[in-house]
Amino acid sequence: MTNATKHIALVCPGGPISRELADNVADIAQKEHGDRVRLHFHDQCFFSCGHFAGTDTERSEALLAVANDPKFDAVWFARGGYGAARLDEQLFTKLNDYANRKTYIGYSDAGFLLARLHKENIGHPVHGPMPTDLPRNNGETAIKRVLEFLVSGDTSEIEPNALSGKPVAAFNITILAHLCGTDWLPDLSGHVIMLEDVAEYLYRIDRAMFTITSNPKIANAAGIRLGRVSDIPENDRPFGESDEELIKNWCARKNIPYLGRADIGHDADNKIVPFGATLCA
Amino acid sequence: MTNATKHIALVCPGGPISRELADNVADIAQKEHGDRVRLHFHDQCFFSCGHFAGTDTERSEALLAVANDPKFDAVWFARGGYGAARLDEQLFTKLNDYANRKTYIGYSDAGFLLARLHKENIGHPVHGPMPTDLPRNNGETAIKRVLEFLVSGDTSEIEPNALSGKPVAAFNITILAHLCGTDWLPDLSGHVIMLEDVAEYLYRIDRAMFTITSNPKIANAAGIRLGRVSDIPENDRPFGESDEELIKNWCARKNIPYLGRADIGHDADNKIVPFGATLCA
Numbered sequence: 001m002t003n004a005t006k007h008i009a010l011v012c013p014g015g016p017i018s019r020e021l022a023d024n025v026a027d028i029a030q031k032e033h034g035d036r037v038r039l040h041f042h043d044q045c046f047f048s049c050g051h052f053a054g055t056d057t058e059r060s061e062a063l064l065a066v067a068n069d070p071k072f073d074a075v076w077f078a079r080g081g082y083g084a085a086r087l088d089e090q091l092f093t094k095l096n097d098y099a100n101r102k103t104y105i106g107y108s109d110a111g112f113l114l115a116r117l118h119k120e121n122i123g124h125p126v127h128g129p130m131p132t133d134l135p136r137n138n139g140e141t142a143i144k145r146v147l148e149f150l151v152s153g154d155t156s157e158i159e160p161n162a163l164s165g166k167p168v169a170a171f172n173i174t175i176l177a178h179l180c181g182t183d184w185l186p187d188l189s190g191h192v193i194m195l196e197d198v199a200e201y202l203y204r205i206d207r208a209m210f211t212i213t214s215n216p217k218i219a220n221a222a223g224i225r226l227g228r229v230s231d232i233p234e235n236d237r238p239f240g241e242s243d244e245e246l247i248k249n250w251c252a253r254k255n256i257p258y259l260g261r262a263d264i265g266h267d268a269d270n271k272i273v274p275f276g277a278t279l280c281a
Numbered sequence: 282m283t284n285a286t287k288h289i290a291l292v293c294p295g296g297p298i299s300r301e302l303a304d305n306v307a308d309i310a311q312k313e314h315g316d317r318v319r320l321h322f323h324d325q326c327f328f329s330c331g332h333f334a335g336t337d338t339e340r341s342e343a344l345l346a347v348a349n350d351p352k353f354d355a356v357w358f359a360r361g362g363y364g365a366a367r368l369d370e371q372l373f374t375k376l377n378d379y380a381n382r383k384t385y386i387g388y389s390d391a392g393f394l395l396a397r398l399h400k401e402n403i404g405h406p407v408h409g410p411m412p413t414d415l416p417r418n419n420g421e422t423a424i425k426r427v428l429e430f431l432v433s434g435d436t437s438e439i440e441p442n443a444l445s446g447k448p449v450a451a452f453n454i455t456i457l458a459h460l461c462g463t464d465w466l467p468d469l470s471g472h473v474i475m476l477e478d479v480a481e482y483l484y485r486i487d488r489a490m491f492t493i494t495s496n497p498k499i500a501n502a503a504g505i506r507l508g509r510v511s512d513i514p515e516n517d518r519p520f521g522e523s524d525e526e527l528i529k530n531w532c533a534r535k536n537i538p539y540l541g542r543a544d545i546g547h548d549a550d551n552k553i554v555p556f557g558a559t560l561c562a
Contacts, residue, residue, distance in 0.1 A: 049521060051483075051484055051521055082484040082485075180462030181461030181498075184495070185462070202332075203363040211462060211463055239332045240330060240331015240332055240333070
């Protein structure tokens with residue numbers, strides 16, 4: 001633990017956020033940690049270009065600028081929502097030593113970036129809540145969890161199964177399926193892979209699990225843990241298997257160990273999962 | 282052209298069909314071609330097990346049985362809908378010389394099977410309408426198109442761009458994205474790839490195109506042609522690019538030629554695309 005102020009830069013690789021949300025999250029940081037933390041929302045967070053928080057170039061440049069800036073200790077993705085995969089992938093070749101020391105935190109669509117950073121062995125990618133989680137039931141808890149993790153650096157907010165010393169990675173199921181077969185997917189051999197999703201039909205979860213468990217970079221994982229799959233829409237007829245049953249079935253079919261549940265998901269309880277190996281403090 | 286009766290076996294690798302639909306399609310075949318064609322609906326078409334037309338084993342065994350049976354000239358997938366990716370992949374090692382002579386026709390989710398057959402160089406995979414297209418506006422035309430193609434073997438119902446002599450493949454965009462990074466995806470280097478989709482948000486089409494255009498087995502394609510993307514749901518805010526614009530953008534970004542439109546889609550006009558190279562008769 002250190003008394004120096006932690007400077008956290010926020011950018012939006014996908015959709016934009018409102019100034020009001022930014023102010024509310026900054027207020028929580030101030031109340032909880034005073035001078036020990038300062039949030040820096042990049043203007044790009046509030047840009048709008050069709051579906052996205054600015055053009056692909058604007059979003060790429062914002063991420064590159066804050067990642068390479070020695071002033072910031074961490075980059076916090078302020079919102080998921082599709083868009084991170086459209087960033088200019090040349091940016092990964094332009095990241096400097098300062099970028100390499102930083103923590104990058106987010107989940108859902110931001111998983112595209114966590115994957116690519118982990119693959120390139122750049123910085124410290126972390127699966128965890130984002131500012132857009134604030135409006136959720138008990139959402140302030142999720143915001144405080146990330147701030148506590150970033151400010152104090154302790155491990156109390158980390159998903160307990162991520163503290164075994166084995167390398168770990170966490171992904172949204174749909175995002176991980178779309179990473180398969182691309183140059184953005186890290187080799188997850190030996191990793192415990194934690195999975196979660198939201199608002200997908202079970203047949204889509206099952207289809208994504210076909211892709212995930214059929215991938216050679218995932219085939220030799222230490223195992224899969226299932227977080228929460230929430231807000232599953234009703235199919236026209238029942239799928240016939242629960243979310244956990246279908247995950248177990250794909251693991252069994254492809255000889256990947258199923259290790260049980262994980263405490264992650266699109267909700268306020270979403271615990272923090274640092275990629276790679278973390279030992280219990 | 283031959284006067285011998287063509288025997289066409291029908292199975293359902295995904296969801297089931299009704300007896301009524303089977304009877305209606307058989308009636309069209311009888312009226313159009315009399316003794317020149319006979320449709321054989323496998324009982325498995327009418328099984329039900331949760332989301333699927335029978336268990337994974339039942340669906341796998343039905344396909345294997347009709348593929349290996351010398352009595353049948355072709356296998357027509359009667360319905361798409363998720364399920365083909367769950368078939369026992371050992372079946373591809375059990376297909377015999379009779380299976381290797383057959384035509385396999387379907388689209389949408391059946392694309393999982395067309396892909397794997399093309400990859401294993403087994404038989405003649407063909408992207409084309411299925412019996413479940415009958416209830417569509419002008420759906421009888423789609424059924425007659427397949428029957429004419431299978432009975433007379435002429436090329437008048439083939440998508441014109443598939444007759445250049447270049448190897449061709451056609452896929453639903455979402456299905457092709459889920460094939461990426463699996464052992465089911467054929468090497469599509471040198472192929473003209475025709476794409477279509479239905480009822481997907483544009484951001485999902487865009488995400489799938491990231492995966493597709495980032496795959497090394499697709500990077501050296503002769504080019505991409507876009508069929509119809511129909512019934513696109515309204516997003517909470519406009520995506521900002523049309524379906525063709527986003528496909529063009531991904532092609533440009535990944536240096537894959539965009540070749541223009543293709544006459545395929547989830548509709549009655551869906552033309553026939555035999556995989557591989559076909560020369561204009």
